[in-house]
Amino acid sequence: MSRKVSEKEYEKTLTFRLRQWLSGAKDPFLDTVEMKPQQQIRESEEVIREHELQHQRIVEHSYDVEHNAQVRLFRKFYKLFSVIFCLCLVFILLVGVSSLPQYGHEENPVNNEVSARYIERGLQETGAINIVTGMILDYRAFDTLGESHVLFLATCTVLILMRRDKKKYQETAEHNDRIYEPKNDVILQTTARVLVPFIELFGIYVILGGHLGPGGGFSGGAICGAGLILYLNAFGFAKTERFFTGKTYKCMCFGALACYSLAKTYSFYTGANHIESVIPLGTPGAILSSGLILILDICVGLVVSGTMYTFYVMFRKGGY
Amino acid sequence: MSVGNLSANYQEAIAMIMFAIGFSNLLLQKNLIKKIIGFNIMDSSVYLFLALKGYIAGHHAAIVTDGVQSVDAYINPIPSGLVLTGIVVSVSVTALMLSLTIRLYSRYHTLDLDRITTEVKKGGF
C-alpha cells in the first residue's frame, strides 16, 4: 500500500493507532490504565458435567409430550374439533350438492355447446372415433403435454429421494434386495412366462387402438408398465437389466417428451397460429388415421410405462 | 334453506361423504401410511364426482358407432378427459409421498408424525 510517509513515521500517527484499536491487535488501555488483563475462566470437570446433565434434564422435561398436561388437553380438544370440522365440511358440501341441478339430465348447464361441438364435429376435425381420445390429444393437447411432464417430474423426484449409490450399499439387505436373488420360484416363473407376452401385447394393442376404441396412451402405458413389473418380480434383477437400464429409460422418456413437445408447442413461436397439419386424417376406423394422434398416443404410452416401472424399481432396489 | 335436489343427487352426496371421510383420515390418524391412504380416497371421490357430472341417463359411451354423431346419443366427454389425467397424476403424487415416508422412517424410525416433529424440534435435522 503506498503511503505519503514512510512505514516508521506511519506507526507514530493517530490513524495507525486507531486502526490497531479497531482491529483488536493492541489494547491501548492495557498498560496505561490500572486494569488487569482478563483471565480465562477455567471450570472444573465436575461443574461442566453437571451443567450438561442439567441441560439434558431441561430438554427432556420440556419435550416430554407424554406427561405434559397442556399437550394432553390439546390432544383431546384437537380430536373434538377435528370431528366438528369434518361434520361442518360435510354439511357445507351437502348444501352445495343439494343446489346442483338434477343428476343425469340432458339439459344440465354442464352439457353446453363445447361438448356439442366435440361430439358433432369431433370425427371430422380430429379423425378419431373415440371422442375422449380425440379431445385430449387434439383439442386439448396442451393438458396432456403438461401431464406427461408432471409424470416425468415425479419420476425425477423419486430418483432423487430413493437412489442409492451402488458402491456404498452393496452389502446390507435393507438397502439392496440383491441378496435375495435369484428367486426361481416355479409357480411365479411359469405363470410369468405365459402371462407377460400377453400383457405386453394387450398393452400395445390398447395404446395403438386409442383412437379407435376405449383406451389410449395412459391406459396402455399403465398396462405395459404392470407387465414389466411382473417380469421383474418373476425373473430377477439380472435378467431385466439386460434390456431395461437407466439409459433405456432416459432415451425413451426424453425422446417421447421431445417428440410431443415439438409436435405441439411450435404454436408458441408462430404466434398461436396453428399450422394445418400436413398429415392427412385418413378414413376413420383405419389404424393409420387421425393425423398426429397415433404418434402422440405412442409417446404418452412410453412415458407412462417408463414411469410406472421406474417407481417400482426405485422402491425395490434404488437403481436400475 | 331448502333440501333441494339432495335426494335426487344422492350419488354425488355419497361422493362428498367419501371426501369428508378421507379428509378426516388426514386429520385424525396418527400413522403416516393411513394418512396417505386417506389422501388417495379424497382423490378418488373427487374423480367420482366429476364423472357423475358428465353422465347423462340413457346415453352411451363417447365412441362414435354407426356414424351417429348427434348430441342425443353420447354422454358428455369432457369430464371423462379431465379425470383421465387426474388418475395418472394421483399415482405420481402417491409415489412421491411414499418415497418421502420411507426416507423419513429411515431417519427417525417412527411413522408417527407427532414424534417426528418432536424429534426435529429437539435435535435439529
Added chain:
Amino acid sequence: MELFFDLLLVFLLVCTIAVSLSKNLLNSIIIYMSFSLVMSVIWILLESPDLAITEAAVGAGVTSILFIITLKKIHAILKNESDPDHEETKEEHHE
C-alpha cells in the same frame, strides 16, 4: 341396474370406513385395493371405459404395489424390534 349401482356405492362407503378403522396396515392396503377395483366397475356403469381400464391398471395395480413395497422397506429397516405405534403386520420374510 340402479340397484346394482347403489349397492356398489354403499360398498365403497363401507370400504372407506373400514380402511380408517382397521388396526393392521396390510389389511388397510388390501381393502384399498378392493376399493379401487369397485371404482373401476363404477366407471363402466357410468359409461366411461377409458377411465375403467386406467383405474384398474393404476389403482388396483401400481398404487397398491407401491404401498406394499413401502411396508416391506419399513419393516426391513426395523428388523426385529417391535415398535408400539408401528402396528405389526404378519408379513412373512422373503425366502
